[in-house]
Amino acid sequence: MEGNGAVPARPYSAIVVGGGISGLVAALELRRAGLGVTVLEASGRWGGCIGEHEVAGLVLDSGAESFATRTDAVRTLVDEIGLDGDVVPPHPSGAWVLLPNGPQELPKTGVLGIPANPWDPEVRAALGFWGSARASLDRVLPVREPRRQASVADLVRVRMGRRVLERLVAPVVGGVHSADPAALDADMVAPGLRRLMAEKGSLAAAVSAQRGAARGRKAGSAVAGIRGGLNRIITALVGRLTDDGVRLVPDERVERLDRTTGADGRPLWRVGAVVRPQIDTEEAAPLPETVYEADLVVVALDGPAAVELLSDAVPALAGHEPVPGPEVKLVTFVLDCPALDARPRGTGVLVAPQVAGIEAKALTHATAKWEWLAEAAGPGTHVVRLSYGRAGDPVQGVAGIGPGPETDNELFAAALRDASTLLSVALSAEDVLGWDVVRWQGALPFATVGHRERVTQIRDLIGAQQGLAVVGGWAAGNGLAAVVPDARAQAIGLAGSLDRGMPA
Ligand SMILES: Cc1cc2nc3c(=O)[nH]c(=O)nc-3n(C[C@H](O)[C@H](O)[C@H](O)COP(=O)(O)OP(=O)(O)OC[C@H]3O[C@@H](n4cnc5c(N)ncnc54)[C@H](O)[C@@H]3O)c2cc1C
Known part of the structure; x- marks a missing residue:
């Protein structure tokens, strides 16, 4: 594995704002180009939409859990960070779809x-x-x-x-x-x-x-996963960046981005970050700001947050704010249910929107999908994950049943009901060995019609500034297969701009 000493040092620095996969991949490339790199992450955890949680003693992916294999982009990254032996296909049984006239296998x-x-x-x-x-x-x-x-x-x-x-x-x-x-x-x-x-x-x-x-x-298969969970990509990537000498700073929320001039007269970006308060306080005392300066900045946030952060530095972005994504709620159950050993609905079920009486939009039968997880859980124990929430549907309910489930208890009840129907097994609270609700607020970009053109316009406006780029799912397209190669390309292009004489 390439370590710190292997990259040629250059007298330039870069700051990456946001420690999701796009920010971490951008940091990898900027470091490879020889820059001093700092990544600032608002939360105490790396990986953004790729994360983990423990339910009934099993470590599970809490967000993304597979990647599309339509290109080699993610696979190349995975190989590069030492997980090449751990790429696994899902079970070939495939998914089902629930239509108004009943369930059937999805082509x-x-x-x-x-x-x-x-x-x-x-x-x-x-x-x-x-x-x-x-x-x-x-x-x-x-x-x-x-x-x-x-x-x-x-x-x-x-x-x-x-x-x-x-x-x-x-x-x-x-x-x-x-x-x-x-x-x-x-x-x-x-x-x-x-x-x-x-x-x-x-x-x-x-x-x-x-x-x-x-x-x-x-x-x-069209997708693949990682034995032990997709979140291992983040652990490996963070390890690799640390080895390479990238400075990783968690718990610092970037709130300001503007221009300044360095001691030698060269233009720099100035990034103001506040430390995440460790305890919630009623007092509105301003939090102390840490100021960073760098030649290059990569903004790796969700679309609305990125455009808001950039609006002072690039005023022409006014009016280009992307539409925020929906809140997605995932309910994960670990179940004692030997009937599920037979994979009654393959790797999971997608629900057609016209189906009445089901509030979930999809169910993943994770122990049917991933063999490593079935082995970890043991026979008779099953992991299922149901997702709730659609964009453009603020009252996320089903016709005739009222608003969708919101609180954890409502979600628990709805998910147990929906899982029973979708898997055609009678499930009760006694079968639940453990459960968790994970909420992803606005994490899925809402790529409404014309989004690609709007992203191009935004990138043109940002590209007109020296040493600035945006990466992330909202700009590249949702999903790792889009995000990873785009983040690499943007970072390589940005580092290359130094050789083309920018900044002066
Ligand atoms: C529930 C769910 C399931 C998914 N499943 C899949 C899947 O199976 N396969 C797939 O390919 N894709 C999947 N996706 C999509 C995929 O996860 C995303 O496209 C990708 O992870 C986005 O990465 P990102 O770096 O652009 O953004 P994020 O992961 O959102 O990272 C942004 C980071 O910026 C940080 N941040 C925010 N504001 C600030 C600030 N002011 N200062 C500093 N840091 C800040 C955040 O804390 C976060 O860590 C899923 C997404 C979700 C939400």
């Missing part, structure tokens, strides 16, 4: 639920004859010059019809992005798909090409 050949072949038996079972027939029109409909922007719903409805949208795409998009496909920018959540469609002549052919490319790289 495995899709991208975001969009099928590569409308006549695949699993697709046909979900769509019915007429649904598959309508979807196959995609093969003959002319592909027009792609519009500047399109929602996922527009793209799918026009090419393949309403049934594909409602029965296959909406459950997957709801489960992964906690949002309605009508609201989401197709280019953000299915990057490259519209371009491939123009090239290949149909949406199905584009899906097929994208899946085929992924298969060429990794046998089988």
